[in-house]
Amino acid sequence: MRTVIFDLDGTLADTSGDLLAAANHCFRQMGHGDVLVHGQDANIALRGGRMMLTHGLERVGAYRADTVDEFYPVLLAAYAEAIDHHTAFYPGAMEAVEALKAAGYGVGICTNKPEALADLLLTRLGVREVFASLVGADTLPVRKPDPEPLREAARRAGGDPARCVLVGDSDTDRNTARAAGVPSVLVTFGPSGADMAALEPEALLHHFDDLPGLVPNLIGRVF
Structure with missing residues (x-):
C-alpha cells in the first residue's frame, strides 16, 4: 500500500496556542509572568517544549539549563491538562x-x-x-x-x-x-x-x- x-x-x-499557554504556566510559576505571546511566538511553540522554555528564559535574562530541565515536566503536565483548548x-x-x-x-x-x-x-x-x-x-x-x-x-x-x-x-x-x-x-x-x-x-x-x-x-x- x-x-x-x-x-x-x-x-x-x-497547536501553538495550547503549547504557549503551557509554557507561560511555567513562567508564571518562576515569577516572570506570561513571557511568550500568542500568535507572535507560534514558530517557537512548534519547535517544542524545551525550545519554548529556553527562548522565554533568554528573553527575561534568566536562562539556565537546569531551569529548563526542572520545568520541562511541569510544562508537559500543564499541556496535557489543556491540550485542546485552542x-x-x-x-x-x-x-x-x-x-x-x-x-x-x-x-x-x-x-x-x-x-x-x-x-x-x-x-x-x-x-x-x-x-x-x-x-x-x-x-x-x-x-x-x-x-x-x-x-x-x-x-x-x-x-x-x-x-x-x-x-x-x-x-x-x-x-x-x-x-x-x-x-x-x-x-x-x-x-x-x-x-x-x-x-x-x-x-x-x-x-x-x-x-x-x-x-x-x-x-x-x-x-
Missing part, C-alpha cells in the same frame, strides 16, 4: 485525509511530540481512529530527522516505506524525508511557511484542498 504520513504540529493542526485543524486538513483514504492510501502520523501526548490530542479532537499509525518522539529509540520513525509510521499504516510521502512544515521533516529517500510536501500556511520554498521539497502545499491531487505524482519516485 502507498501511504501519506503527516507531521502533526504546524502541519495538520495549529488547537484547531488547518482548513481542509481532515477532508484531505479522508479523500486520501477513499483513494486507497494508508494515512499515518510521524511527530516529534511525545506519543502519549499526540495520542491524547488526537483522541480529544475525535480523530485518532482516522489514522492507521502514530509514531511519536519516544516511540522508537530515535526521532526525526532520523528516517526510521517515518519508515515505521508507513509500516504500521500497512505500507511500503519506499512508497510513502511525508507532509510536514519544517527542515526536520524535509531532512527526514530526504534521509528516507522519499518525497516531502511542505505546507506554506504555518508559522514558518515563508521559509519552506528554500528547503526545496518535492512540492509546496498552499491549501489542503490541493493535497489529493499532488500525491499521485510523488509517491514511488526515488530521491
